[in-house]
Amino acid sequence: MAAKAENRKHGFTIAHEVEKRIRLRSRRLFDPSLDLRYLEALAESLPGVQRARTNKWGSSIVIEYDGNPANRARILNLLENIPKDAYMPGGTGQGAISLPTVGTQGAVAGLTPFMPAEAAAPTSWLLGMPTMLEGLHTLLYDGVKVEVLDASAVAFSLLRRDYFTANAIVAMLGLGSYMENWTEKKSDELLKSLLRPQVEKVSVERDAREVRVDFTDLAVGDLVICGSGELVPVDGVVVDGDAALNQSSITGESLPVHVSEGDSVLSGAVVEDGRIKIAAQNVGRETSMARIGRFLENSLRTRSTSQKKSDELADKLVPVTFALGLGLFALTRDVTRAASVLTVDYSCAIKLASPVAVKTAMHAAGHCGVLLKGAQALDNLARIDTIVFDKTGTLTRGNLKVTDVLPLGGGSDAELLALAAGAEEHYSHPVARAVVAEAEARALPLPPMSQVDFIVAHGVSAYVEGEQVLVGSRHFLEDDEGVDCSGVEALGRELRSGGKSLLYVARSGKLAGVIALRDELRPEAGQALSMLKERGIRKIVMLTGDHKDTAQSIAADLGCVDEIHWELKPEDKADLLRELQDAGHFLAFAGDGVNDAPALVSADVGICMPGGADLAREAAQVVLLEDDLRLLAMARDLAANTQHVLTRSFQAAVGINSAILLAASTGKLSPVVSAFLHNASTLGILGYAGMAGRGAKATKTRSNAANRSQEK
Known part of the structure; x- marks a missing residue:
């Protein structure tokens, strides 16, 4: 009775449970607006969870965890209270086809020529029914999309009793869908592999004793103890002690500030001297250390402006293919030729190449020390012509x-x-x-x-x-x-x-x-500015609140600075950025303090330094994870290379599929061969798109070599 009450409470039925593994069912997983991949990412970010996978058609989610009862409760609580940001208007929660299903479809297609007609007909209709129903649903609710083309090709083949062709098309569609989902899933996993806490163990006071606990075990109200040289892992209030806290990333000041009982502190600050006890107010996913995880979770589904334009063009080409297939059938009454045309579409390769290329590039950037918050950041980095630097903590150490x-x-x-x-x-x-x-x-x-x-x-x-x-x-x-x-x-x-x-x-x-x-x-600052100039940045601007003489002296030491603004107030920075944008510049702003947040938001690309304040990290689109300005040049190279890969992928998708479509229209390709060539080209383009980050390591290696040379 207790288990049934628990199931009703959570809206999920516990279908099966063993130690360290739980499978739950719910009709909520059929909600077309529920982003299943995002739900998996949310589950995998919980303490103790190793893996989560959903099965839309099985209406189930399987979660593998460490068996801790407290973590089990967290899992059930997440599913009971799925956050609003897991739902997206228009629906993205498409279920991925499983490998056993793909194997079954392939086996049936291979055995079809050897089946008697009495068995082949019902088997083929049964195998093709999901594809046709999905196409009908898409036609009624979304219009002519790629699913309509697939359904039409299968239906045409079944109506002319060409069961082998129908089953072969279904099998290739299944294999192609599985490989596409596998490729995109791998690129998602690459990003998720970057989700690592910055602090693993922290000191807390419990039962009048100081103990070390896991960062994930912190709770609101815990008394966290931080000594000299330690990072503050929570947002909270000092309840005991006295310390000099390095909050340069927050205030923009070079010198630490004195904090004592009653003062508020933010996560990410460093204790320079002294020892303080902090009553935690924000822990876990509310701290800056967890926000990077949320940035990456959101990046799994965000799309840039250029991606959206490519998707729109791909969708516009689908009705063209559909009209061509129907027109050929009306003119020639050749069902085979019409089916051959309908197996070809531009949408798959164009739509799938972008997220694979972008996520691969984001993963490569992360391993090289740059966190990119989504596809738009990568897109904008490739377009910028001006970079504005705040001096303190950015151009200086x-x-x-x-x-x-x-x-x-x-x-x-x-x-x-x-x-x-x-x-x-x-x-x-x-x-x-x-x-x-x-x-x-x-x-x-x-x-x-x-x-x-x-x-x-x-x-x-x-x-x-x-x-x-x-x-x-x-x-x-x-x-x-x-x-x-x-x-x-x-x-x-x-x-x-x-x-x-x-x-x-x-x-x-x-x-x-x-x-x-x-x-x-910064010793590398001058070299970094030169590298950015070499990569097409036409204008470099330096902002500072310092005296004019100081600003001009620093600019002279740096070189490559085209414009200097001194004695600025924090609010002046955002106004200056708007003036540059009004003059036609597409610009990035690099800063690290709370007072830089308005400028970071105003810029086309906001760049935050590794020691940046929580608010600055939140506002920026790009966060440097290593203290080296030359990483900006690497990020620029990566962004430009990704745009090149996307352009070539688009050209290949249009060119190859147009050739296949032309051959199919003239009757030179059967539906099976046409479907094979289309799916093979799609997978080939996806493989090429997955190489988007291939230049990142080489760029960083060259940067490191230059650094060693400079040190010598």
Whole structure:
């Protein structure tokens, strides 16, 4: 009774269940608007699920999982509450033909010549009935489509009692459909193979103890513990602790921010220093780490503008073929010739080549370090003529480097740098790392420090030989500690005009000097811009909120920058992009912060860097998974190559099928031969389309080789 109640509750009947495998039935799987492949992807994204497959005509779904009762409950809950995005207007939930069915059809076709007429007739009608019923249904509800052509060819052959031809056509249609579905399914699986969590284990507090648990076991309300160097895996609120959090991808600032109890944090940020306890508010599929999975799930069914145009043209050619077949029959009364014509259509190769090529290219891009969110991103990448870069975190690393050491009061720069590095030595902070690295590079001995006190997001207080040393911002020294810094105002303005950040050092209550640091330019940035120029990008624009002098200096170092805009506010970026678009440019925008989201949405292609904020990743069409701008050139090559493959596939589909159609119209091909040639050409075109990503590895290999050469 309990099992029956459970079945009624979920709308799915548990048809069969063994350990780690469950098969359920439901009439809901017949809903023409339910995307069965998307439902499979949703099921396979659940914790513990290894595989999911649907059978529309068997009205069942089989799910293999780890046998965990909690995961079983998640599976049933998903099927009870299938999300709205699994349904698509117009219907995409076509059931795939099974291999046993294909084998049965082939066996019947092969045995037909040896059957007595009394057995061949009913067997052939029975075998051809599904094809004819599908064609009739398509004609009534969708008009003249490829299913109508197939049904007509089978019906013509059956009416003239040519049972072998009818069965052979059915068998070849089945084999072709199976191979087409297999090819597309493999391309889907390639994309699904990229669905990997960025974090596998996390630390949580349970029963007053810190334990390591699987990322998939996190729940809302869990207390997640993050220490120095760790990635924040959830969105939530700090309930305990104190830390410097690197949120450069969110704020656009090079320096970390201080977070403490009551502050909100976003997944993807990195703890630079300290230790915090976070009450999780968003976990699992709601975090940025799971959003990449959703991007890929959606990409399994999205189609670009060029794909839709190809599909529309293919659909328009179907009535032409149908009219030609009927016209030949009316003129010649030759059923065989009409059936030969009706076995040929342009639709299959044209419609199926696009998704196979696009998904293969997306998989190749993913393995090379670029996440493409759907076919439109690939389509647009091939068309762009302008790229707009936000400077911070995109053309620069977001890492600081010491540029100037300026002592005051007669001291040497070595003494000032050693004093600052000694205080900062054990402080895990970008500024501290830059200062210590510079001291190590100069082989300076560091003075022994005592009573070191880290004031998170402000600076360091320490003692050397009984004298207090303060290292930090002007606000920390002047406002908090009472050190007079007015004597370096002019010097500070000069350094800042060069795009530098300032670190103030005081000893015994007096300012000892200033250390200037600058955000480091990406070493590959100049080469990346040159590579993009070589690939047809006519205009490269740089945007920054920095001072004019800083912007011009960086642009000069980069080279290949055609236009610079400085001292911009976040809202100015989107306005500038619209001006460029109004001037006729088809453009991409590359950024990584929350304040870049409006520009990412406004651009024809939004590109987000690997450390980008959640909102930036959500808004972008392209996400770099590796910290290398040259990947943009690889993505451009891949997009251009895919467009070439699609164009050649379209030309081949039209050319080959036109030749077959001409030969069939003149009576030179039988229906069996015509169907064989049509299906063989379709599979050949699909095989060619599957090579769309073949140039990606070579491009990346060349990029890596160039990188090694540059390093030497």
